[in-house]
Amino acid sequence: MTLLDTVVMQGLDSHGVLTADDKTLLLSLELNARRVTAGEVLWQEVADVDLFCVVKEGWAYSYRNLGNGSMQILKIYLPGDIIGMRDFGFSRRLAGVAMINEGVICPFSYQQLFELFARSSSLAAGIIATTVRQQAMLTERLVYLGRYAAHERLAHFLYELYLRLKRINAVEENGFFMPLSQEQIGDALGLSAVHVSRTFSMLRDEGLVERDRQHVVLPDPQALARLVEFNDTYIDESLPPAFQNFLSLNRIA
């Protein structure tokens, strides 16, 4: 899973927007691979902003530790995701990031990113689009935290994971590996671990979710999607035609 394989970049490439140089430049962000252990903290809140990362293997999450002793998990990162763009333009991290399980990440520097922007406005637009898409997921989470009940939050969370994992071929027969504890899920959904457990039981009783330890099966993904009125554009949609056209025009000019 490289950045070239993401929806956004695939969209650009399939429309001939990316030159060979662009591709080399993009992949140069992933030259520096590093193995990381489960639970390893990539950076803490308030650390200096020095680098960004591409996740190659494993799951990570960004989080905030709060004054009242609780934690809010902001986002789950899967292979192919860029970590850290949240802090672009800030001198201190706004959130910590830690690995959930072991994996491989590719750090790259501020400078590499700026060089990329300077050399290719197509890639710049692509990176912005990628960042905006991550934000769209966060916005969706915000909506669920604000206006939906626990069972809808959990159903939405699981279905979103399901779609994202399907994109990277990590779903088999409607089942997937999910290394999150119920406490972590609660921290992501603004619920207590106890209530996450209750809610899982409820979804199980309704035949919507089966779970055994770290393996989750959605027997009928469509039913789950209907329950939460899932709109998948923000995950699956490739870049709009207008976007591609402008970029190829700019390239030629």
Next chain:
Amino acid sequence: MTLLDTVVMQGLDSHGVLTADDKTLLLSLELNARRVTAGEVLWQEVADVDLFCVVKEGWAYSYRNLGNGSMQILKIYLPGDIIGMRDFGFSRRLAGVAMINEGVICPFSYQQLFELFARSSSLAAGIIATTVRQQAMLTERLVYLGRYAAHERLAHFLYELYLRLKRINAVEENGFFMPLSQEQIGDALGLSAVHVSRTFSMLRDEGLVERDRQHVVLPDPQALARLVEFNDTYIDESLPPAFQNFLSLNRIA
């Protein structure tokens, strides 16, 4: 209030990153002013993404209308803010935007934005930084929706508005004009209007917030900030030195 007056662009300019051409280019986004009425919908959810806007006067908000009949307000836009970057890279709007009171907006097109990216990587970086900052506010809201009680959410919301309004000189003697109904505040904070009213009463009784219709006074802003442990970096901080340096290097090269 123009884009050149925002924290991000001020930061770039004061470090000599922006050329005269850059400034002209940036201000060209604001050539096309239009007066809008209170309550006017700038665009609906699922509309085509054709343009973005700079708010010159008045308040606006982005929102989602939900299947369960409720609404979630995502963000309040004040003069100087860019509206619509949330949808960059999508063909359909992810959220509707409407004016709260009457005002003036400056629409600009996808094409204008791409031309700006192509002509100036400094401005591209600046626009990204601006977008990321807006997202930081949203992330902060998410944290409050997930892990804080009603009085903390409201206190945080009011204090954030206070800081943002202070930045644009719209605060006098710790008081400001706030054209939001309690229902709208509830839709922003994930609360019922009734509970917003209760919570206002509570904050009033504690001497933290005075309110008369659309006029709000924070008698002791610091006390309010302490209550919510407000971290103002994401609103007040200018761009980090490293950021500026890279950009001026790129410009010379």
Next chain:
DNA sequence: CACTTTCAATAACATACGTTATGAGTCGAT
């Protein structure tokens, strides 16, 4: 000026969720 509509305060009641506690699996370390 009447008339309606909107907005806000407050009360009474209902409930979803948090908190605390307990016991049963599971896993890794020794």
Next chain:
DNA sequence: ATCGACTCATAACGTATGTTATTGAAAGTG
């Protein structure tokens, strides 16, 4: 095999917040 540390399920109980309703004040409309 034994132990401790996690993780999870479930129950009992408390509470913050939602819902519905009533009233009054303010603002818009003819």
